[in-house]
Amino acid sequence: MTAKIIDGKQIAKDIRSELKDEVAALKEKGIVPGLGVILVGEDPASKSYVKAKERACEEIGIYSDDNRLPADITQKELISMVKKMNDDPKINGILVQLPLPEHLDEAEVIMTIDPTKDVDGFHPVNIGKMVIGEKCFLPCTPHGVQQLLGRSGAEVSGSHVVVVGRSNIVGKPVANMLFQKNKNANATVTVCHTGTKDLAYFTKQADIIIAAAGRPNTVTADMVKDGVVVIDVGVNRVEDASKKSGYRLVGDVDFDGLKEKASLITPVPGGVGPMTITMLLFNTVESAKQANSII
Numbered sequence: 001m002t003a004k005i006i007d008g009k010q011i012a013k014d015i016r017s018e019l020k021d022e023v024a025a026l027k028e029k030g031i032v033p034g035l036g037v038i039l040v041g042e043d044p045a046s047k048s049y050v051k052a053k054e055r056a057c058e059e060i061g062i063y064s065d066d067n068r069l070p071a072d073i074t075q076k077e078l079i080s081m082v083k084k085m086n087d088d089p090k091i092n093g094i095l096v097q098l099p100l101p102e103h104l105d106e107a108e109v110i111m112t113i114d115p116t117k118d119v120d121g122f123h124p125v126n127i128g129k130m131v132i133g134e135k136c137f138l139p140c141t142p143h144g145v146q147q148l149l150g151r152s153g154a155e156v157s158g159s160h161v162v163v164v165g166r167s168n169i170v171g172k173p174v175a176n177m178l179f180q181k182n183k184n185a186n187a188t189v190t191v192c193h194t195g196t197k198d199l200a201y202f203t204k205q206a207d208i209i210i211a212a213a214g215r216p217n218t219v220t221a222d223m224v225k226d227g228v229v230v231i232d233v234g235v236n237r238v239e240d241a242s243k244k245s246g247y248r249l250v251g252d253v254d255f256d257g258l259k260e261k262a263s264l265i266t267p268v269p270g271g272v273g274p275m276t277i278t279m280l281l282f283n284t285v286e287s288a289k290q291a292n293s294i295i
């Protein structure tokens with residue numbers, strides 16, 4: 001079997017175009033959704049993510065309040081900036097780009113964000129609501145994964161999903177979202193991680209594999225059954241002298257091997273990546289609607 005490649009760029013474009021129309025309709029009511037962005041330090045990957053987020057806001061008409069802070073900012077100063085955004089009615093969503101420099105307490109910063117403005121879906125209040133199946137801001141990458149599955153026609157309900165990875169940002173929330181009794185969910189979910197003794201034993205049973213391990217070639221063709229659906233969340237830099245940058249991006253799975261065996265597969269780049277920002281825009285628009293009692 002040769003897999004159909006899931007075009008994350010196109011699916012993201014479709015959703016962004018829906019959001020752009022929604023933002024235009026909100027503007028007619030005098031409502032402009034706003035995103036407060038905080039980037040601390042000079043990490044090149046974080047800088048490029050944040051730039052892409054700001055560009056995406058501009059593209060669909062969301063106001064973004066961009067803040068670049070020096071790497072040596074104190075915890076107190078950062079907390080006070082988040083609190084200012086909590087109180088600013090122009091800001092519907094707050095995004096503090098992670099990871100933060102070592103000396104800062106990430107958990108305290110996330111806890112300070114008003115849960116009604118937590119468009120990353122990282123605050124324990126939103127995570128708790130997600131787990132018990134209440135309406136909340138869903139974390140952007142897992143929500144993007146779910147959209148990719150739904151919009152590419154994968155049958156999630158009743159399937160066996162194997163998640164590889166247990167991070168707070170992807171593995172834990174995506175596993176939770178996909179077993180809820182919801183649309184594009186209702187799956188039986190197994191979570192594998194670095195403590196799993198025989199990863200292939202589990203991946204061979206999967207109808208859908210979500211690879212979020214943070215390591216290239218974690219899942220290879222000999223580890224899956226024919227017709228599997230593969231969503232690759234990994235973004236890894238590997239050295240490549242033929243590239244001007246000296247590296248290329250690869251995911252967590254052996255794409256070339258798996259595409260001969262899978263029914264659907266996401267590429268890296270161009271799969272999950274564009275969806276994360278898109279779902280951040282989605283949450284920001286949702287937040288603006290909620291703040292104005294439009295639901």
Ligand code: GUN
Binds near residue numbers: 120276
């Ligand atoms: N760092 C890597 N991914 C994310 C994300 O989705 N949100 C934030 N705030 N930081 C990140």
